[in-house]
Amino acid sequence: MASLTLQDVGVQYGDVAAVRGMSLDVEEGEFVTLLGPSGCGKTTILRAIAGLEPCTGGQIRIGGELVAGPGVHVPPEKRGVNMVFQTYAVWPHMSVFGNVAFGLKIRRRPRSEIRAKVKDALELVGLAAFSDRYATQLSGGQQQRVALARAIVTEPRLLLFDEPLSNLDAGLREQMRVELRELHSRIGKTAIYVTHDQSEAMVMSDRVVLMNGGDIEQVGTPRELYEGPRTRFAAEFLGIPNLWPARVVAGDGTGAPAVAELGSDGVAGCRVAIDRVKGVEPGTRGIVAVRAERVEVCRDRPGGSGVNVWDGTVEVAAYLGGRVESRIRSSDDLVLRAETKPSLELVAGDPVFVVIPPDAFVWIPTPPS
Structure with missing residues (x-):
């Protein structure tokens, strides 16, 4: 009971x-x-x-x-x-x-x-x-x-x-x-x-x-x-700063990695590989969300597959003791918010590279109208 x-x-x-x-x-x-x-x-x-x-x-x-x-x-x-x-x-x-x-x-x-x-x-x-x-x-x-x-x-x-x-x-x-x-x-x-x-x-x-x-x-x-x-x-209240409208353009709906195109808010054409999209078919619209601590920032171009990698510029870097909260604008005008260690010593104007692992994305379906 x-x-x-x-x-x-x-x-x-x-x-x-x-x-x-x-x-x-x-x-x-x-x-x-x-x-x-x-x-x-x-x-x-x-x-x-x-x-x-x-x-x-x-x-x-x-x-x-x-x-x-x-x-x-x-x-x-x-x-x-x-x-x-x-x-x-x-x-x-x-x-x-x-x-x-x-x-x-x-x-x-x-x-x-x-x-x-x-x-x-x-x-x-x-x-x-x-x-x-x-x-x-x-x-x-x-x-x-x-x-x-x-x-x-x-x-x-x-x-x-x-x-x-x-x-x-x-x-x-x-x-x-x-x-x-x-x-x-x-x-x-x-x-x-x-x-x-x-x-x-x-x-x-x-x-x-x-x-x-x-x-x-x-x-x-x-x-x-x-x-x-x-x-x-829920995403906004629980502190997820990176939220973008998106449309799935490739994937089979089984939960295997899919491709989403970030949409209507000024970043049309930017495509990302995302995991955790089971049951979502191509053409489906929603929101992709990424926590700031899952956004990886580095000064040199990372190796590997090159998936979900952007070059950009630090616009704001706010020191908060054990972490630095940064706002970065990519070369294709995607604005990302990241948390980094102070040892990276980011300051406004620094050129950087940003990586978001496919499993960092959360897919939020658009509610029915």
Whole structure:
């Protein structure tokens, strides 16, 4: 049985559909991230799961129990879910112990049980030594750990996270990603996590649900989404900078290498050899996408077959510490974006050669009109 089931769920604000017929099954113990830009509906659906927003259509089941549907709205406190917010929401007038114990106290649990469970939760998040401190005496990262301990101490069926790391500085955010993933592995609870940060989603998730316009754009493991976006939106949001309209001009549709002509955006006539185009017949139009790190840049003409090789000029080279992001214009006016090592020492105006291996291309079909 799925831990969480969304069936054709809709959430409407007046004339605005914030969530449009969303369906999803989340298995017991999974860590699933809802990823997408601001306004795509990811926080709205999280709040609907928690019971903080009413559904205007469809059904939500938690552990098989119907908690939202036609004529049904189980209140948040009876759904067996806990939520960790972006703003931590720890109470400054309470100690760390008091914050974490709050949910157990309102459930009227015995004092001995409260002490034992709070102790265990604080040990899990690394705050056992801070039990008597007040929230105002803690750093941002420590306050977030308090919020995590408070969420897990009541042993909910489902943990919900609404961009909980977005207020932390970059270094602490990276550290907390790892800690949160490790915590999830130890407690084994089903978790739904909301973020707009694709790096966060890739590091932490068993599966990623990419959302766009109130519905699901694509679902898959981090690797599946990273290596195989199925739409232009997915490719762009997941950080693929090289996207060209194209038409297959040679190939048998079996997945063997094919030839595509890059089309309508000013590079007509430029042909490339591409792999991974199974089921695509000659004449089919779509988009070819290539990640910047798959674009190989060298100063001397490479040997070999000469397939997918261009000569060009560096227009921009931006140093970013461990890598250089470059924009290169080929002699036939194809603009390519590449990531290179700083040791290549590229600067604007340098003549270079560019190679794209055939297996670096991702074929994205054009949606039917």
